Amino acid sequence: MLILGIDTTAVTASAAIAEIDKTVKTYSLFTVKNRLTHSEILMPMINQAFELYGAKPSELSLIAVSAGPGSFTGVRIGVSTVKGLAMGIGKQIPCAAVSTIEALAQNLSGRDGVICPVMDARRNQFYNALFQDEKRLCDDRLISAGELSEQLTRYDKAVTLCGDGADLFYSLCKDSSNMIVASPSSKDQNALSVALCGYRALLENRTFTPKELKPIYLRASQAERERNGLE
Structure with missing residues (x-):
C-alpha cells in the first residue's frame, strides 16, 4: 500500500x-534541517516527494503523521496539513497519529540494547519512552534528566540515545558509561519511520478519520502554563 509519512515535531x-x-x-x-519554517517547506517537500515517486495523492491508502509529543507549533502544522490533504483527496482516507517517540525508536529498529x-x-x-527488542518498556512520558539518567544506569546493556535532545541529555548525565548517541542519520526525525509506524497502526485498526485526528500533547503549552500560573 502507498503511504504518506510526515514529521514536523522538531527542527x-x-x-x-x-x-x-x-x-x-x-x-x-525528503528531510530538511535549515532556517526555513515548517510552514514554508512542508508542502513543497510533499509535492516533490509525490513528483519524484510518480504518484498522486488519490493513490494513497494511508496518511501517517507524527502527532506529538514535540514542538507545539510543529505538531499543529503537521496535523493540520494532514487534515487538509486527507479532506482534499476526496475519499475517506484513514489517518494514523504516530507517536514521535515511537517513530524515533523505529529509526533504530534491529539495534541491540x-x-x-x-x-x-x-x-x-525530556519527552521519552524506552524500547528493547522492538517492544515498549514504558508509555510516552515527560521526565526530568536526573530521573531518566538514574533509570538508565539500571540497564547492563548499551543504551542508544536518539532524538533532538540526545546530545543535551548525554551532556547532563553524571554516569553515561553505558550510553551512546545515535549517528546523525538515525538520530533525527525521519518520515519513513513515521510511515512504517502508521502501517502498523492501520493493521491494528488504530487509525482515525481526518476529523478525528488530534495532536498528542504530554503537557500544556507555554502560553497555557503561564495563563494558569504553572511552571
Whole structure:
C-alpha cells in the first residue's frame, strides 16, 4: 500500500512516500534541517516527494503523521496539513497519529540494547519512552534528566540515545558509561519511520478519520502554563 509519512515535531522536517507491504518496498524521502519554517517547506517537500515517486495523492491508502509529543507549533502544522490533504483527496482516507517517540525508536529498529528517544522539553525535562527488542518498556512520558539518567544506569546493556535532545541529555548525565548517541542519520526525525509506524497502526485498526485526528500533547503549552500560573 502507498503511504504518506510526515514529521514536523522538531527542527528537522521530513516527508516520505512509501510503498509498504510488511517492509518498505520503494520510497521517496525528503528531510530538511535549515532556517526555513515548517510552514514554508512542508508542502513543497510533499509535492516533490509525490513528483519524484510518480504518484498522486488519490493513490494513497494511508496518511501517517507524527502527532506529538514535540514542538507545539510543529505538531499543529503537521496535523493540520494532514487534515487538509486527507479532506482534499476526496475519499475517506484513514489517518494514523504516530507517536514521535515511537517513530524515533523505529529509526533504530534491529539495534541491540535499549533504545532511548529523548526530545528536549526545556527546563532539563525530556519527552521519552524506552524500547528493547522492538517492544515498549514504558508509555510516552515527560521526565526530568536526573530521573531518566538514574533509570538508565539500571540497564547492563548499551543504551542508544536518539532524538533532538540526545546530545543535551548525554551532556547532563553524571554516569553515561553505558550510553551512546545515535549517528546523525538515525538520530533525527525521519518520515519513513513515521510511515512504517502508521502501517502498523492501520493493521491494528488504530487509525482515525481526518476529523478525528488530534495532536498528542504530554503537557500544556507555554502560553497555557503561564495563563494558569504553572511552571
